[in-house]
């Protein structure tokens with residue numbers, strides 16, 4: 001499992017030990033960090049307050065500042081990824097395969113879509129632009145919101 005850590009996919013991630021995941025990114029596997037990862041794994045994309053609300057259920061003594069600090073460290077080290085949402089607080093998720101996000105402007109749900117970014121694959125060659133980070137977010141109405149819109 002250890003040598004596949006660099007390119008684990010979502011299914012493998014379920015089995016990856018959080019201790020190994022943190023160590024592979026040069027971080028100490030503290031109980032707090034492991035709990036943060038578990039919360040994010042179970043809930044998907046969450047902002048800092050949402051993560052804190054979940055974590056506080058189990059560890060009421062943990063402060064928001066501590067949770068925030070750990071989220072920032074894990075994001076810097078590449079364990080977590082920040083997902084910027086227009087007009088909203090950033091969400092965080094455990095780093096996984098490249099994917100784009102579908103954000104529903106009605107209910108705020110965020111859906112992962114694993115599709116290759118074909119159209120922008122050669123952008124660094126074509127534009128002589130060194131890509132350091134890529135994120136694609138589409139805004140619209142999700143399937144369940146649009147079915148409500150059409151039946152009412």
Ligand SMILES: [Zn+2]
Pocket residue numbers: 104105106107108109141142143144145146
């Ligand atoms: Zn929706």
Ligand SMILES: [Zn+2]
Pocket residue numbers: 045083093099101111112
């Ligand atoms: Zn995502």
